[in-house]
Amino acid sequence: MSALLPPIRIAACGTLTAFGNETETLAALLDGRHAFSLVPVLGRDGGDPVPLALCADRSYDETVPPGWLAPLTALAARIPGQDWGSPRRPVFVTSSNFGVGSLHAFRRTGDPAHLAYGTPARCVEWLATQFNWGPNITTFSHACVSAHLGLLQASRVLAAGLADEALVFSFDFLSPFVAGGFHALKILNADLPAPYQDRATGSIGLGDGAAFAVLTRDRGDFTLAAQSLHNEMHHFTANQADGSGFAACLAPVVTAAAGRRCWLKGHGTGTLEAGRLETAALSRHFADAPLVSWKGGIGHTLGSCGLVELALATAAIRAGRAPGTVGGNGPTFTPNVALAPFALDAFDSVLCTSNAFGGAHAALLLSHV
């Protein structure tokens, strides 16, 4: 829990999804659109069709250089300021994939050029060169809560006075490597995701995603008012059946949210058991707060989802309107799941949550100053 931290400001943030930037993505979600296409899970090698939300004009199969470099470079060009990666302006890179799909491509093709992006260190060093960043880069990887770790550690570095500003940068792009894994786990099938919907079979959709946030102590009109983590270590792919892991993560944030008028941006991938536990835990404390998931529109952006959806939440707050839970059409696990867009005039904060393998949970409270 970060109760000891002073509130940290967000001076700038932005995102990239299959729809485009945060403005384009917000508009699409408000329209209730999804970005999925059914794509053979193994790419050029075929396989079952699965719903993937890929950025435009890039190959799903790995290329040299990776096809995601161009859109990621365009996103990085929007980051304000200079000297990122210098001693007083650290960078916190988070991802669950990095360029690991390139290792699969190397094994499949024998082309050693793919190796330049395959390990996390090589991938980040290569990106740092592309983006002209210095060496002060810390890299976290904790599956789908990765971005939250970057936000929390960047906040700590700022609170300790070790930096003037901090950049959190997250990216996850799909490949046969990662989609093949989720398909093998039987949670990625031909169905489109319907987060929080009470139906017979759960399913997720995966999406390309990247985002950045510039954190400061005193600049910007959004505040990270609280951040919380919890790791159940109960099972690799399941949560404690009593929902205690969700509750443990939420507890400190519930305290910080007292007196605030919150709406909820949940994790909501479309799996059934996790969806039931998440909605129950959130409803216990925020029964009247509208709850949304956007993964039915943009897909699950994996380790970057926490930052991608944070950027979308800030865009929604600026626009005064939050997208509903795209992909769902009821009945939902709890009555507070919002399927349609809603106005944000009555709210001053949003609680954003993410979950990951190993029963990892993360939450943050975002307030508009």
Place this chain on the structure above:
Amino acid sequence: MFERWITALHTEDAGLEEPAATRERFKDRFPKNATRRMTQLGLLVGASLEPLAPAETDTLVYASAFAESRALEGYIDSFPSASPTLFQTSIHPSAVQQALIIRQQAVRQFFPLTGGACLPAQALQTALLAETPRVLLCGGDERGTWLLENAAASGRAFAFALALSRTPDGAIARLTLAPADITSSTGAPFDLPAFFDVLHTRRAFAGDIAPSLRLTLDWL
């Protein structure tokens, strides 16, 4: 400058040992049947962490440059019939999760890092900024096969775990981390194997471990 005290340390230097040998060596350290499913890195990290008795109130920081290299190799080679078990096992930070799921040991704050030449510096800074009274810092890598041949895996297997405290009671070493002159030479990269060797041999150390960070380590 940050100052912390190392109150416990455990290291495992498996070197060039094959996973099967590591598994046999640790078969009595973990519940029956568990070692069969664990990776070499999971065994080594688990054996290093276990004496420190991780608790929910600890902050746990984990550093690995390559993580589960053998599971990653196996997962990639399982295509086109991708293995769900190897996919799940290959995901960072599987090694720590293997060890703690066996113990059903929740931990509130868990920071898994990866990286290259400055990984120990980044992990130490993460550990030293943690809010909890006790912080566990662990790490390691396992030896790859075809990934190693392509410089995408570690050439040796090793793991360590240490406990950091804000007070010197019962300490075995004093550790400081301070800003360094950015123009000073960092010398040889202080990567994870280099940090492991300092810990394993309990060698005193004073030097730049990143362009702007200086580490001192004095054994008591």
